[in-house]
Amino acid sequence: MPIDKLIYLGNRIRAARKDCNLTQQELADQCGLAVKTIQDIEKGRKNATYETLASLIERLGIPANTLFQPKTSLDNEELQKFWGKFQSCSPHNQKILLNTLDFLAEQLLNSQPNSKNLE
Secondary structure: OOHHHHHHHHHHHHHHHHHOOOOHHHHHHHHOOOHHHHHHHHOOOOOOOHHHHHHHHHHHOOOHHHHOOOOOOOOHHHHHHHHHHHHHOOHHHHHHHHHHHHHHHHHHHHHOOOHHHHO
16 A cells, blocks of 8 residues: 555544544554554554454444545545535435435436547
8 A cells, every 4th residue: 555545544543543532552452452553553654454444443433434535536525514414314315315416427427528429
């Protein structure tokens, strides 16, 4: 994994740990890890295993997708606002919203000029 991604991951883990008011030692103890492992992950020196990430995610109560750099050109703050609204909807309304967004995306994709239409 590229170093910038490891640093991003480490910064996200550190922020979540601090939000939980935990020391590195406390987090390590509660996850059954060595404190050195937590230190190395937070500093971007170590690529965490799946098991380690799963344990950290569960203990810190964070969504897994927040640990990885998004590959989007949209501002992350805009996506977070939308995601918060989405999560506040009932499951039924979430389904309606997803179907609506899917339909809208298809319409927008179909209306874009492509190389076949330009010839």
